[in-house]
Amino acid sequence: MHICHIVLNNLGGAPKVADSLISSQVKAGYEVSAVILTDLDSRWKVSFNAAQTVIVMKIAGTLFYIGGAIHQIWVAIQLNRIIAEQKPDIIICHSTFLTKLFYLSQLIPGSLSIPYISYIHSDYISESQIEIKTNPISALIQNLSISITSRIDMQALQQASGIVFVCKALYQRFANIGFRHPRIVISYNPAIDDINNQPLHPTAKSWFNNSQLITFVCASRFHHQKDHKTLLKAFAKVSEHNLNIRLILLGDGELETEIQALANSLAINNIVLFTGSVSNPRAYFSQSRAVILSSHFEGLPLVLVEAVASGVTFIASDCPVGPRDIFEVLKCGTIVPPSDIDLLAEAIIDHVKTPQQKIDRFDQIAEFFSEASCAKQLEGLIQQVVSQ
Structure with a gap:
């Protein structure tokens, strides 16, 4: 059987999961290919090397992703051509957006009829709730565009042969808007x-080695979704009466300069470290007091699971999807309302006052969050689809 994974890029959690699934499927004896829509970012180590065939479409810019219906149709036509050449037996689309593109590609006359599974990694509903225009005409056009796009997205999902939701709350999020499908799997x-033993940032290493300091870590790209502003404001508040705390920010992104400026304006730039992207976040997690995630919305934030797997607890915003699932399954961590500076500050203070304890959730992580468990769930769904 030939399985083809369609992935947007090699940045973030979804590509890491796709890469893991590809490796597992190749080991299981399947022929596996990967189609990547945009050029691979050299800063990230996800390269899909296990796949027998990797096709990078190198779609320029982000216009096709954020809007641009004509551009999206053009991408769908190019995708149709590639799929026709590869002739896979089944497709795995690693987002709602990619599901739509593949669905559109199959509407082209003469297209191969190939079953596809939609792998939903993110909170599509929160992502689609963009800032509303104030101009009445612009708002009308925007609402119309969102409505049309949403209908196509839902139609694409309905036509899928199977759906994988990465947590229960994400499935419920879709169910609450009336989405139903006969073949759904919930797979963490x-x-x-x-992936390597890269040395720690020198400043981070010195902080960890200083027994008088209490160091927290946040690992997330600098994007509006991750709400670093709330985190820095809460941390600044805590630092007023706790001079021994430190914060390490792992990652990069378009808002990094803005967040650095905020740290300067809050006068905490000397206790907040920006390391850039690192390939060994667990090395930082394992030596921290706790890992903090202050997002407005998430899918399944694996950073929290990886923190617990490293032996430490976490503080996370109780956004609509993700952190609460992990909190309930692993029975550890602290969750606070999103965008609440005061309550986040209180949670940090609680961890400052509490002696560090190593978290042991090996059995739960092996059961719910292992690569083998994830691959087995998808394998079962694929077998259902191809045998129908």
């Missing part, structure tokens, strides 16, 4: 080990 994404 795997917590994947660090």
Whole structure:
């Protein structure tokens, strides 16, 4: 059987999961290919090397992703051509957006009829709730565009041969808007080990080695979704009466300069470290007091699972999807309302006052968040689809 994974890029959690699934499927004896829509970012180590065939479409820019209906149709036509050449037996689309593109590609006359599974990694509903225009005409056009796009997205999902949701809350999020499908699997994404032993940032290492300091870590790209502003404001508040705390921010992104400026304006730039992207976040997690995630919305934030797998607890915003699932399954961590500076500050203070304790959730992680468990769930769904 030839399985083809369609992935947007090699940045973030979904590509890591796709890469893990590809490796597992190749080991199981399947022919596996990967189609990547955009050029691979050299800063990230996800390269899909296990796949027998990797096709990078190198679609320029982000216009096709954020809007641009004509551009999206053009991408769908190119995708149709590639799929026709590869002739896979089944397709795995690693987002709602990619599901739509593949669905559109199959509407082209003469297309191969190939079953596809939609792998939903993110909170599509929160992502679609973009800032509303204030101009009445612009708002009308925007609402119309969102409505049309949403209908196509839902139609694409309905036509899928199967749906994988990465947590229960994400499935419920879709169910609450009336989405139903006869073949649904809920499969937690795997917590994947660090890929190398890159040395720690020198400043981070000195902080960890200083027994008088209490160091927290946040690992997330600098994007509006991750709400670093609330985190820094809460941390600044805590630092007023706790001079021994430190914060390490792992990652990069378009808002990094803005967040650095905020740290300067809050006068905490000397206790907040920006390391850039690292390939060994667990090395930082394992030496921290706790890992903090202050997002507005998430899918299944594996950073929290990886923190617990590293032996430490976490503080996370109780956004609509993700952190609460992990909190309930692993029975550890602290969750606070999103965007609440005061309550996040209180949670940090609680961890400052509490002696560090190593968290042991090996059995739960092996059961719910292992690569083998994730691959087995998808394998079962694929067998259902191809045998129908």
